[in-house]
Amino acid sequence: MSDAEKLQNILRDIQATRQQLMTTSSQIREFEVTLEALSNHEDNKKIYRQIGALLFEVDNKEDMETQLNTSITTLKEHLALLENQDEELKKIYEKTVSEIENIN
Numbered sequence: 001m002s003d004a005e006k007l008q009n010i011l012r013d014i015q016a017t018r019q020q021l022m023t024t025s026s027q028i029r030e031f032e033v034t035l036e037a038l039s040n041h042e043d044n045k046k047i048y049r050q051i052g053a054l055l056f057e058v059d060n061k062e063d064m065e066t067q068l069n070t071s072i073t074t075l076k077e078h079l080a081l082l083e084n085q086d087e088e089l090k091k092i093y094e095k096t097v098s099e100i101e102n103i104n
Contacts, residue, residue, distance in 0.1 A: 003100045010096060014089045017082055024079045028072060035068045 001009075038061065041047060047058040058064045 003096075003103075006096055007093070007100075010089060010093045014086065014093065017086045017089060021079065021082045021086060024075055024082060028075045028079065031068050031072045031075065035065065035072070038065060038068065 038047065041061070043061070047061060047064060048055040049058050049064065050056075
């Protein structure tokens with residue numbers, strides 16, 4: 001594999017990781033906003049959850065809050081892994097560039 005191909009592959013991986021970072025961050029914000037709206041929701045009003053194209057009535061507000069908190073925690077753990085992966089890829093990129101520059 002040529003040096004240019006190596007760099008292209010690393011850059012492609014960095015770009016994919018950063019896209020996943022943005023998507024995951026967006027999902028976290030969406031769940032946090034939903035959780036906040038749920039906490040401000042009046043107890044006497046019905047709550048619905050969308051699954052696919054259908055809306056289902058939620059029987060237990062606390063269970064819904066627990067599910068949202070669990071999802072947020074899981075996404076934050078995934079985000080941390082992606083951030084570590086991004087850092088590693090940046091180091092690999094910088095090392096590869098340095099090696100190429102030293103060879104030439």
